[in-house]
Amino acid sequence: MVENKKYVNKYNFAFIDEATKREIRRKLLKAVAIPGYQVPYSSPEMPISRGWGTGGLHVTLSVIGKKDVFKIIDQGSDASVNACNLREFVHMMTDVKTTFDTSEATLIQTRHRVTEEELKENQIYIYQVPQPEPLRGVERYENKTRQMHGEADYAKMWVSIYESFIRHGDIMLYAGYPVKVNNRYIMAPSPIPKWDIPNLNQSKALHLFGAGREKRLYAVPPYTTVEPLEFEDVKFHTEDFTGLECFKTGYKKAYLDELYFDDGTRHFVINDSNFLDKLMEHSPLKQHSNKYIDKIEA
């Protein structure tokens, strides 16, 4: 990294220079104005390579302010390598307070999970997106997919879901299940599990998506309708954890990770580390509520 010797501070606040931040913010405004639409942006160089969370980092660094409280998770965990390194970096570059506590944070960056705890109106939720194009699986050319989005021509996507159903008896899409945002654009919600998809619908928080390698930004504003693609008679469903529970807390209404102990026994544990900690400490928390979670018996 080339260090700046001209100014008192080695780096600009939040690493990215102000002009570029402004460009990213402007693109974010456009993304918020057209929910689900992918806005091309500059994707400037970062000290990590593209495809390692640069998109999320760009968004975080261009919206972060000195009073923000920052939390970052990787697959639900505050402690995994990706989360630790990026937290360190953001802290070094901004000196903002960081936290593990979901309800305390104002800015949450994530890799592939939405927190179990309900998001609030003063929170911004930022996703690291590897593949922003939901139609890539059915159409490989970018100019075509852009045209398909422009004209809301989503028949191919629907046929691929139909095909999946007749071939396998179910919609064989897992992480990153395609959703329709605000009744218009089909959007890739980054590879969050199906469990998290209903939590995007009418969410109180602002959701921003950054795909650094693919150079795209998009957004789901607060209180926006987000529906998973489903037919009238073939429905979307979340991951099925029937008969399973967290081995530490006995909790059943959360997304579970599978663990194998040294003696070969299989256990399940709550994936969201902060949610698990709070449950074990019996601290007050409010979970997301949706028709899929509400069906599960506690």
Next chain:
Amino acid sequence: MSRTDDNWLLRVRNLTKIYGEPNENTLNMTGPLFNSNICPETDAIVACADISFDLYPGEVLGIVGESGSGKSTVVRLLYFDMEKTAGSAFLKPYNSGLANILEESNQKKRFIRNHLMGMVYQNPRDGLNFRFSSGGNIAEKLIMAGNMNVGQIRGRASELLEKTEVPVQRMDDRPSSFSGGMQQRVQISKAIANNPPLLFLDEVTTGLDVSVQAKVLDLIRELQQDLGIAMIVVSHDLSVIRMLTDRTIVLKDGRIVESGLTDQILQDPQHEYSQLLVSSLL
């Protein structure tokens, strides 16, 4: 139905497609008189020019001509596969026939294609997606017309396959595992899935063996009689034209050289090129 000036289904006026950069002499220096569709001054290629005709509900119109005469270009322009250079087309069921469908937005064009038209290509690979099952291909058309119920989609698809004599058990197989004749039948099922008033058939029997040809032609004739769909049949094969069509247009070098009742043209061709075509009929 009696034909009056007013009950046409499709009205085409001065449909023109030119590749390259034409100048003001291009149209005057090409055509059957010059025995060429390449402009001597600019090398622009006139695929078709000044094509005008009316199609009435339930009628079958044939377009014949040698290869390169612009037959396929005409139907592909009308099905929005290509952009026209000039001309207009009006479709009665769309906006009471007041809007030039060739100048509508892509979204409107797709609506017209999905609800009011069907197309059967010579090569099934153009009309079908070989990565989807045959049922999926029909589903695509139904989904585009707003049907979002898998049960209903499958019901309609099996109904169509039954009608076109494709074994319904093979609905969930890909068309790549089908014979040429079966692929063509699936294509026809897809084309008529939404009961369109208008169907384009572009050399549908070329490349099929004779017995299968006869079956496919039978099917088309049956569908035409049962459903009363108006059709435009493109073929270089005069026996296909004789079997299917009421009226015929003869194209040469992108221009209409003769048009009239099919029987008349085949019995008593007026234009020298039509005479040649008819006399070379085996």
